[in-house]
Amino acid sequence: MPALxxxxxxxxxxxxxxxxTRDRVTEVxxxxxxxxxxxxWSQLVNPETRIPELITSIxxxxxxxxxxxxxxxxIAHDLAARLQGHVFIAHNAxxxxxxxxxxxxxxxxxxxxxxxxxxxxxxxxxxxxHKHNLDALIERHGLEVSQRHRALGDAQAIFDFWRLxxxxxxAEHLDAVRKALLARPALPSHIDPNLVDSIPDRHGVYLFYGxxxxxxxxxKANRLRxxxxxxxxxxxxxxxxxxxxQQARRIEWQECAGEIDALITEARLVKTLQPTLNRxxxxxxxxxxxxxxxxxxxxxxxxLVYGRDLDPGRQPNLFGLFNSGAEAxxxxxxxxxxxxxxxxxxxxxxxxxxxxxxxRQLKRCRGAxxxxxxxxxxxxxxxxxx
Numbered sequence: 001m002p003a004l005x006x007x008x009x010x011x012x013x014x015x016x017x018x019x020x021t022r023d024r025v026t027e028v029x030x031x032x033x034x035x036x037x038x039x040x041w042s043q044l045v046n047p048e049t050r051i052p053e054l055i056t057s058i059x060x061x062x063x064x065x066x067x068x069x070x071x072x073x074x075i076a077h078d079l080a081a082r083l084q085g086h087v088f089i090a091h092n093a094x095x096x097x098x099x100x101x102x103x104x105x106x107x108x109x110x111x112x113x114x115x116x117x118x119x120x121x122x123x124x125x126x127x128x129x130h131k132h133n134l135d136a137l138i139e140r141h142g143l144e145v146s147q148r149h150r151a152l153g154d155a156q157a158i159f160d161f162w163r164l165x166x167x168x169x170x171a172e173h174l175d176a177v178r179k180a181l182l183a184r185p186a187l188p189s190h191i192d193p194n195l196v197d198s199i200p201d202r203h204g205v206y207l208f209y210g211x212x213x214x215x216x217x218x219x220k221a222n223r224l225r226x227x228x229x230x231x232x233x234x235x236x237x238x239x240x241x242x243x244x245x246q247q248a249r250r251i252e253w254q255e256c257a258g259e260i261d262a263l264i265t266e267a268r269l270v271k272t273l274q275p276t277l278n279r280x281x282x283x284x285x286x287x288x289x290x291x292x293x294x295x296x297x298x299x300x301x302x303x304l305v306y307g308r309d310l311d312p313g314r315q316p317n318l319f320g321l322f323n324s325g326a327e328a329x330x331x332x333x334x335x336x337x338x339x340x341x342x343x344x345x346x347x348x349x350x351x352x353x354x355x356x357x358x359x360r361q362l363k364r365c366r367g368a369x370x371x372x373x374x375x376x377x378x379x380x381x382x383x384x385x386x
Contacts, residue, residue, distance in 0.1 A: 002331035006114065007034040009086035010162065012155040013046050013096050014059045015046050019255070020098035020198065024049055025072055028100070031159045038159070041082060042152040044069040059149045074106045080109055083180035087182070090156050091134050098198035112192050116181050120160050124177045125165055137161055142203075190249045199225040203258050205265045207273070209250040215273040216247050220266040224253055238253035244277060258323060263287050267306070288328050290319045304328055343370035356369050 010031040017023030024047035032039045044061070046069045048119055056062045079100075090096040093115050104111035122130040122132040124235055129140065136156060143160050147153035165174065199206075204224040208217040208231075223226030226249065231244055256262040267287045270278050290302040305318075329348070336343055343359055343366045344351035351357045360367035 007032060007086050008089055008162075009033075009083050009113075010155050010159040011088060011090045011096050011100070012158070013099055014055075014061055014149070014151050015099055016049060016051050016055055018095075020095070020102045023047075023099075025099055025103050026051060026055075026059070026066055028075075029155040030079070032082065032086060033159065034042045038108060040152065041157075042155075043075055043079075046071050046076065059148075061150075062313040076104060076107045076109055077087070080104065080111060085113075086113065088113035088115045089118060089158065089162070090115075091118045091137075091154070093119075094198055094200075101198060114182060116178065118161060120181055121165075123175065124181065125169065125174075134158070171278040179192075187328050193250060195251060196225060196229060198254055199228055199253055201225045202255060203262050204255045205262055206251060206270060207269065208244060208248045208275075208277075209252070210247040210276075211249060213250065215275040217244055217275050217277040218266055218269045218273060220256075220262040222259060222262075228253075228314070231303075231359045263321075288322050289324055290328060290332060292319060293316045297299065302332065302346060303347075316349050337364065340364060340366040343364070344369045 010033065012029050013025050014027040015023050015025055024081075025045050026047050027042065027044050029040075029042035031041075044066050046066045049072060051061060051063050053065070082181050088097060092382040094117065097113070097115050099155055101111050117131050122129075122137060124131070126140075129136070134154060135148075137143065138148075141161060141164055143157050143164075145153050145157045148157075150172040199213045201223045203222055204226055205218065207215055210216040217324060219227065219231075243325050254265060256265055264287060272296060287348065288304055288306045291305045292302045302319070306325075322327065322331065332346070333343070333348065335341065336346060342357055343349040349357065349359075351369060354370060357365055357368070360369055
């Protein structure tokens with residue numbers, strides 16, 4: 001199919017935040033173009049939640065403005081009809097498409113469209129420029145904008161930019177660029193090809209679901225979109241990837257604050273959901289840490305806690321983060337040996353109460369087992385000192 005045999009829909013939205021699965025749309029604008037005539041439509045939307053003051057300071061849209069506006073459910077079918085059969089064009093299209101797809105999903109509409117991002121379009125056409133955000137395009141090309149950070153004003157800006165490129169480049173060149181940007185990723189037939197544009201390229205965890213919406217695989221990634229696509233680019237070379245490609249019916253993801261957050265979230269989800277294709281995160285190979293109690297007496301022995309029990313930032317007595325229990329024990333044994341701690345008191349070895357441990361007899365233990373030096377400097381008050 002030629003790149004643009006379909007009419008175009010230039011879309012922009014305003015929202016209550018940046019997370020498509022949680023935040024809501026407050027305004028949407030669509031300019032449809034069939035190559036001859038343009039039709040403009042915009043609508044404020046009641047997000048059914050409060051608009052943060054920071055967002056209002058950017059867009060100018062406040063709670064009073066949307067209080068009497070229709071909900072997304074009220075405009076969903078009209079909006080879907082306007083977009084039906086059109087190429088969905090937006091600046092940073094992943095953002096707009098993800099938000100609208102989630103809004104449509106909430107009202108039971110499975111929205112799909114062919115998507116083209118004008119950020120990528122600008123990069124292809126003007127590679128000599130470093131910046132391609134909308135403000136940069138407006139300044140560089142002298143575009144007139146009625147209301148920046150309002151849906152219709154921004155939609156008009158990207159439409160004007162599109163028309164400007166048609167005057168600067170040959171039809172053959174533009175057709176080649178547009179075809180390249182509209183090329184669909186090699187996802188399984190059951191997965192929405194445009195889903196890839198909704199997946200953020202940052203730290204997070206992704207979930208594959210199979211028939212009957214059963215979880216089949218959970219994975220973590222530093223770059224979510226790139227990692228998800230990698231499963232399918234290799235699906236004929238690796239048996240697990242081929243199985244995944246054949247069974248996957250739906251993909252979900254959760255953004256995380258960083259790599260450690262992703263590791264912990266992955267461990268929890270694997271334990272909770274028990275996906276059929278996960279084989280790595282079992283008890284003997286699960287993210288874990290040493291929890292050191294703060295109580296007195298013989299309760300100082302550290303306890304190994306696993307991913308589902310970890311809550312970093314709220315558990316001040318966690319020490320270390322390890323990929324497996326074996327790695328955690330190896331590290332603690334090294335600390336015990338270096339500092340002259342007692343392996344019996346720490347629960348690493350068995351021994352008779354009040355009697356010297358074997359390490360004490362070898363003069364490797366400072367005597368915590370026989371109350372000579374119960375809490376050496378390295379291990380006092382539930383803290384490890386070094």
